Amino acid sequence: MKKILLVSSILVLFVSCAKQSQVNSIKVTNINELNQAIKNCNAGDNIVLANGVWNDAQIEFYGKGTKEKPIILSAEEKGKVTIEGVSNLKIGGTYLEVHGLYFKNGHTPTKNVIQFKINNDSIANNCKVTQCVIEEFTQTDRDVSDHWVEFWGRYNELSNCYLTGKSNFGPTIMIRLEGNENIYNYHKIINNHFGPRPRKGGPHGETIQLGDSGTSMTPSHTLVANNFFERCNGEIEIISSKSNFNEFRNNVFFESEGSLVLRHGNYATIDGNVFIGNDNSKFIGGIRVINTGHWITNNYFYKIKGAEFRSALAVMNGIPKSPLNRYNQVTDVVVAHNSFIDCISPWQFSVGSNVGQSAVLPATEIRSARPERIVVANNVIYNEIPNENPIVNYDEVDGVKFKNNITNSDNKSEVKTNGLKTKDISVVKKTDNLYVLNENINKVYAGFDFETITKDIFGNERTSKNNSIGAIVNPVKEKAVLIDKSKYGTDWFQEYNKKTEAKTHNISTSEALITALKEAKSGAVISLKEGTYNLNSSLIIDKHITIVSSDINNKPELVFTSEKTAFEMQPKGNLMLVNITLKGNKFQNTFTTLDKNMSKAYDLFIDNVEIKDFKSVLEVSKGSFADTVSVTNSVIKNCERGFMLNKETNDGGDYNAEFVTITNTTFDNIQEVVLDYYRGGYDESTIGGNLTLKNNTFTNSGKAEKDQVLIKNRGIVNVELANNTFKNNPVKIIAILWGEKGQEPGENTIINSGKIEVVQNLELKLMY
Amino acid sequence: MKKILLVSSILVLFVSCAKQSQVNSIKVTNINELNQAIKNCNAGDNIVLANGVWNDAQIEFYGKGTKEKPIILSAEEKGKVTIEGVSNLKIGGTYLEVHGLYFKNGHTPTKNVIQFKINNDSIANNCKVTQCVIEEFTQTDRDVSDHWVEFWGRYNELSNCYLTGKSNFGPTIMIRLEGNENIYNYHKIINNHFGPRPRKGGPHGETIQLGDSGTSMTPSHTLVANNFFERCNGEIEIISSKSNFNEFRNNVFFESEGSLVLRHGNYATIDGNVFIGNDNSKFIGGIRVINTGHWITNNYFYKIKGAEFRSALAVMNGIPKSPLNRYNQVTDVVVAHNSFIDCISPWQFSVGSNVGQSAVLPATEIRSARPERIVVANNVIYNEIPNENPIVNYDEVDGVKFKNNITNSDNKSEVKTNGLKTKDISVVKKTDNLYVLNENINKVYAGFDFETITKDIFGNERTSKNNSIGAIVNPVKEKAVLIDKSKYGTDWFQEYNKKTEAKTHNISTSEALITALKEAKSGAVISLKEGTYNLNSSLIIDKHITIVSSDINNKPELVFTSEKTAFEMQPKGNLMLVNITLKGNKFQNTFTTLDKNMSKAYDLFIDNVEIKDFKSVLEVSKGSFADTVSVTNSVIKNCERGFMLNKETNDGGDYNAEFVTITNTTFDNIQEVVLDYYRGGYDESTIGGNLTLKNNTFTNSGKAEKDQVLIKNRGIVNVELANNTFKNNPVKIIAILWGEKGQEPGENTIINSGKIEVVQNLELKLMY
Structure with a gap:
């Protein structure tokens, strides 16, 4: 032509x-x-x-x-x-x-x-996207759903790409399987770098989703291999496999708050992957298992400290005769030749068992079907500091065959088995995070089809002469590493070279403050001299800004005189206020977000600040999301309301902030509620919010609160309420805690202030 | 060694x-x-x-x-x-x-x-059972469950066997898939002859079941090929496929009251099978489709007249997000190159739609999810007598793509489509039941993956030059037959040579009657001379026996004097009484079954018989089953109760008789209920009982019936009540009909006898 x-x-x-x-x-x-x-x-x-x-x-x-x-x-x-x-x-x-x-x-x-399809008559087959970057190409409204790469057809590939910063609704990568043209797809998602996906404060923040429950009976055969998942914190499922015969090989999950989840569909292969936690996060998980026929081999777990849904190996209870979109029983799964190094209670069985919640959940939500015909063999659990509860069980463990697993700690778990023996084994550190048994434990259990496990995590042959329990067979190659950054992402994008500068602006007038704030680069510090700064417009925070007193012994006073909010938090705004006084005129709020288009999260850190004479301290919009709101060593007084993080009221599992921490702070004469932090809907795919209230004093507050509740925290999963003093607050209830989530009041001093209630089960709106 | x-x-x-x-x-x-x-x-x-x-x-x-x-x-x-x-x-x-x-x-x-496993440590692999026969090797109690051949392991085979006469609970052949040792099994069930399996009067009478809902997500790959299914009438599912990737090829389903049903599991192949109905049965079906991804090609349907569940091609509605053991939506199914010859309304879509039953069924039972992404292409529908409703739809048909299908009748169905065209085509008869298009219709639609349909039903190549719509491509080989009996069953068992002789015994005394009955071979006729026969013991009926008057104008009178039943019906008992009078002493029943061990069905035919002065006319035991109870031209009077077929009260879908027909008969002075015929439990796997009451007269009956109902027929699916006369029966209700099953009273004459009620939806106990 x-x-x-x-x-x-x-x-x-x-x-x-x-x-x-x-x-x-x-x-x-x-x-x-x-x-x-x-x-x-x-x-x-x-x-x-x-x-x-x-x-x-x-x-x-x-x-x-x-x-x-x-x-x-x-x-x-x-x-x-x-x-x-x-x-x-x-x-x-x-x-x-x-x-x-x-x-x-x-x-x-x-x-x-990017969509591998133009329309139903023009679908991609054998097509490839490579060496591309998608960076924060995110919808302006968190609630608008999209995918960044959607696969259709067969034999398509996403390779050596870098994707980061999706903060709106919807998985980053989605495999679609509706229609015979899209099954047996053998797609490849290989050698990509999935950069940080921020916490989302609601479900539907997966990094990769393969199918959905409606197509979970189809054969998919997608390969996800050699990818680097770096702090993919969008939700509890980093990868959500919802179709059959998918393969997950040699990926690295680095400090990502979630798990590789076999959510629907069956016969997945999870081989040779690395899961790296860290020293303090309990949100970083490993592999969560639902359904039938999976093989989980040669994986390496390092410092995974999550529990339940987020444990290193979470094997769930199913719902008997489960609806298509809920939880099938786990059956016929093999977990063999994995290494668990310095993980806390890495094996958790019957996770999600919720028979106790029968009062608030329908029968079709009760996970009472225990795992059956599970083989757990030839694994090693090593802990430098003894971990005497390697197994946690949320129900009877009667369907699991343990064979030839070794640990170096005593097993004081409720589940005791000859199949997990304590031996005096030791490990040697090879490279970063890589610990290997000093010598092979060559005697391995040979279960049905185990002859198909021919290699270790590094691709070294397992032979009858040279084999070992765990993921690694000695000898390990020189310079073997868990994370080989040469494999991931593009050959051109410099994702690690972006540093923010930390220039300090020394300011002594209102005008200078306004100018500096406009002109400062992200990361700047604005240092205020002692004195009063009158401001009749809002301060816009759309970058990292620290505002601090130049004199540790004196608080400069910012006096806001208009009816507009004192500080307007915009997407990616990150404000740290240190040693300042904020004074309002009773008509404005201290902090608000934009009314809409809060496409990305903001953060607010308040340390040693006095806030007085405002309407609300914080008012947010629906769709806005704070990763962190932190208040410490401060005084908040003579306001109408405190922190109002209560606008996500769809009851779809969304909420307005992930971490809310208030410590060593005094609230005095707050007319209504001091904090309203809300999460609605029966959802298990997020961290679920974190509220810490410790060492605070609340006085003379709540008198105009019509519900007569001082602190509202409905639906928030992680709540700590301890060592606070409540004095002369004319309310009936200080707060209601959620017993089923382990919430209990610590030592609080309560004088003439109502009481702290605990309800065991919270009735939440079902979402499906 | x-x-x-x-x-x-x-x-x-x-x-x-x-x-x-x-x-x-x-x-x-x-x-x-x-x-x-x-x-x-x-x-x-x-x-x-x-x-x-x-x-x-x-x-x-x-x-x-x-x-x-x-x-x-x-x-x-x-x-x-x-x-x-x-x-x-x-x-x-x-x-x-x-x-x-x-x-x-x-x-x-x-x-x-026969079980392909000794225990879990000793499972069969690559084993074969061949040239064997299992004949009526059935449990003595219908309610005791077993399988005749149970597959475990992999690569096992049942070939060239003959199996017939299973009358108890449980599929004849069962494939088990629990455990990795038993998946990807590639079993072969080939070249067998499945002889008649009698009607069972309850569920769990499949001839082959492949897995169950609990293992329906496993890959099975069982091949069922070249088998002959002859009058396999055990229940509505002749074959119940409940796992993935099974193949059904070149089987013949001959006058079998049921269908090949893709009950659970996905991606079945149904290719080259033959379904032969007959001229009067509406119970003989074809293929019923549930779930995803099936390919139905090259099949030949001849005189299939069933509707709904039993139509030639029944594509069901699913339950949205169905529980594992109920009905998934039908999606991504291909129906191509099939021939439907002289079938009535062969294509039925959204079968099982039951939105109208929302009042009596829970939401998890409502089949409202319509088929999606279905391709129906290159099929031929030919009817010698025009059939203008080739398509029946029980819901909107919006998910089916019709392409290049041809029929010779006008399409006056509600579903009209360019994809089903009327053409003046004709067929030629080759051999028994085999009708072939006079000439190929070579233009075929080429859908996605249709290039994999390379052969026709006889294995002849389909080429771009020589192809046709329908199952058969011309030229057809000389002497091609649909049923090639040389392929099926053993090479030694003579299943067709068993004839019963029909010797006549001429009898004139009670003693001779008793002796003749004992000694007669099955099929014998006992001809009674005029006169009275006093009998003080029960007559045992355990074979085919006809008792008839030797004189058409005179009724010999059998007078029963003991308290024992007059006739004891035993397994396989088949009694025909013609032109006789039966007289009791008010203390015994006329007919009863054994109390237990009624391992096989019995039949009772009563023509021109007078029955009087008994307690009940028929009393049965739980577990007993009559295929047919037929009464015609008779008089039944002065009894306490009539026909009591009401002992299967577990509400598990079982019932005591399949066909109950009473015509031209008079009931007079029956104290309680005239007929109690009961089927309980929400079950759809059986014919569900058949009651015909036509041209009868009921007088002076029901006066001691505490429920004030004359005829009880709760749960019986097929009921005809017409042209009867009810006079002076002191009851409130004559009978209650079930509107949802299409029951309505015909023309009956009712004088001083209560009324006939119709309820639309019957509330039945859920079984799962």
Whole structure:
């Protein structure tokens, strides 16, 4: 076919060892040229996007390449072609490749940024997206749902890409399986770097989801291998596998607050993966198992300290004859040759057992079906500090066969078995986080089909002569590492080189403060001299800003005189106030968020601050989300209300802040509620909020609160309320704690202030 | 290993073309010798059971054969080794074969007659049962559950066997999938003849069941091919596929009252099967589809006249987010290249839609999810007598893509589509029941993956040059037949040569009657001369017996004087009474069954008989089952109760009779209920009972019936009540009909006798 080209066309000749192949390179500089080039493209063509910003580009890349001659859509220089604004990319056809595009400063107008389908008659097969970056290309409203990469068709690939910063509703990557064209897909998601996905404060924040419950009976065969998941904290499921025969191999999950979850579908392979926790987080998990027939082998768990849903190995209870979208019983699962190093109680069985909640949940939500026909064999549990409860059981453990597992601690768990023996084993540190048994324990249990476990985590052969329990067989290669950063992401994007500078602005007038705040770069410190700063407009916080007194012994006083909020928190705003006084005129709030388009989280740190004479201290909008609100060593007085984090009232599991910590602070003469922190809906996919109230004093507050409750925390999962003093607060109830989540009041001093109640089970709205 | 043999050992040398193989033949004559031989057997051995009856033989056949040298357990002469009494066979090991055994006159003491497993440590793999017969080896109590062949392990085979007459609870063949040892099983059920399985009057009467809902997510890959299913009437599911990836190829379903049902599990292949109905039965079905991803190709349906669950192609509605054991939505199914010849409304969609029953069923039972992403293409519907409603829809049909289907009738269905066109096509009869398009319709729709449909029903190639819609591509081979009896069953069992003789015994005294009844062979006729026959004991009916008057104008009178029942119906008893009077003494019943062990059905035909002065006319036991109770041209009077078929009260879907027909008969002065015919429990797996009451007269009856109901028929599905006269029956209600099942009173004359009620929805006990 003769091509009519409006653009420059260069015929390049490549010589391969086997044959000659012609690449026809077509450079395009705008969307019209691009569309024309796509319309006319043939197998072997390379359509080159000129360097620059491609704004509002909605690209439909269609063509029929061949295995030998794919059609390529590439950046003139990788990373120098940015797709911005309201843009997306749809791919339909065969053997199409996309190289080196950089999506940022925008969002998709549809449900997907990159979609392996143009429409039902034009689905991608054998297509590839590689060396691309999608960075914070997120919807302005957290509640608007999209996916960044949506797979359809068969044999498609996402490789060597870097994706980070999705803060809105919806999994980052989604595999779709509706229709015979999309099953047996053998897609590959390989060698990518999944950068941080921030906490979302609600469900639907997975990094990868493979199918959904409605297609969970289909054969998928997607391969997720050699990816690096770095602090993917979107929700409790980093990966949510919801189809059959998926494979997860040699991925690294680094300090990611969640787990690889076999949510629906069966016969997954989880082999050779690395799960690295850290020293303090209890939210970082490992593998959570539901359904049938999975093989979990050669995985390495380091310092995973989560429990229940977030334990290193969480094997759940199912719902008898479960509805399609709930929890099938776990059966016929093999867990073999895994290493658990310095994990706390790594094996947890019948997780999610909730027979005790029969009063508040319908029968179709009661997880009472225990795991059956489970084989746990040839694993090693090593703890430098003895961990005498390697197994936690939430129900009877009668369907698990333990064989030839070794630990170095005594087993004082309720579950005792000859299949987990205590031995005096020791480990040696090879490289970062990598601990290996000093010598192989060569005697292994040979269960049914165990002969298929032929290699260890590093791909070394397991032989009858040289084998070991655990994930690693000695000898380990020189310089073996758990995280090989050369494997992940692009070869051009510098994701680790972004540092914020910390310039200090010394300020002594209101005008200077306003100017400095506008002009400061993220990370700046504004140091205020002693004195009074009158301000008649809001201070906008859209970056990292610290405002601090220049004199540790004196608090500069900021006096707000308009009716507008004192501080307006915008997306990515991160405000730290230290040693300051904030004074209002009773008509404005101290802190508010934008009314909408709070696309990303904000943070608020208050230390040694006096806040007085405001309406509310904090008022937020629906859709806004604070990662952290922290108040310490402060005084808050003569306000109408305190911290109002209560606008996510859809009861869909969403909430307005993840961590709310108030310590060593005095609240005096707050007319209504001191804190209202709300999470509604029966949801288990998030951390669920964290409230710490310790060493505070509350006096003379709540007198105008119509519910006669001083602190509202309904639905928040993690609550600590201890060592506070409540004095002369005319309310009936100080707070209601949730017994089923382990909440209990600590030592509080209560004088003439109502009482702290504990309810065991909270009735929440069912979401499905 | 040197073998110690207590039995004769013959070393036989076979020479094969490729290599020499030694067969060590060990003949055994009793169970001890057999056990010893099994204990000592080696690869290549043939253990030969001596001809004769092996009574109470519980055989555990264990060994390790090889592919080249299996271990064989065989009959000295096929069919001359009968396994009787309380016997069974368990097989564990590799490459074991069982040849030529004949199970009869007994039942298994365990849950299985033949089990491909001895225990969990000894499971069969690559084992085969061939050339065996299991005939009426059924439990004595219908409610005791067993399987005749239960598969475990992998690669096992049942081939060239004949199985018939299972009348108790439980599928004839069962595939078990619990545990990794039993998945990916690739079992073969091939070339068998499944002889009649009688109606059971309750659920759990499948001929083959592959898994259950609990293992329905496992990969099975069982092949069911080239079998002949002859009048397998056990329940609505002849085959119940409840696992994934099963294949059903080239089977013949001959006049079998049920369907091949894809009950749970997904991705079944149904290719090249034949479904033959007949001219009057509405109970013979075809294929019923539930779940996802099935391919239904090259099947031939002839005179299938069933509707709803029993239609030729029944595509069901699912329950949204169905519980594991209920009804998943139908999605991603292909129905292509099938032929429907002289079927009535062969395509029925959204079968089972029951939104109207919301008042009596919980939400988890409401089938409202319509089929989605269904392709119906290249099929042919031909009707000699025009059938203008080829499609029946029980809900909107919005998820089905019809492409290139042809019919010869006008389509006046509610569902109209360009994808089903009316053309003036014609067919030619080749052999029995085989009708082929006069000429190919070569233009075919090529849907996704349709290139995998490479052959027609007879294995002929479909090519781009020579193809056709429908199951058959011309030219058809000479003498092609749908049913090739040389393929099915054993090479030794004569299943078609059993005829009952019909000798007539001419009788004139009571003693002669008693003697003749004892001595008569099944099928005999006892002809009674005019006169009175006094009988002070019960007449036992355990065979086919006809008792008839020798003179068409005179009724001999049988007068029963003891308190025992007049006639005792035993298993397989089939009594026809013609032109007789039966007189009781008010203390006994006319007909009863055994109290227990009613292992097989009985039948009762009453024509022109006068029955008077009894307690009940018919009293049955729980567990008893009459296929037919037929009364015509008769008079029944002065009894306490009429026909009492009401003892299956577990509400598990069971009932005491399948067909109850009373016509042209007078009931007079029956004190209580005239008929009590009961079926309880919400079950859809049976015909559900049939009651015909036409042209009868009921007078002066029901006066002592405490419920004030004359005729009780609760839960019976098919009821006809027409042209009867009810006069002076002091009851409130004559009968209650079930509107949802289409029951309505015909023209009845009612004088001073209460009324006939219709309730739309019947509240029934849920069974699961």
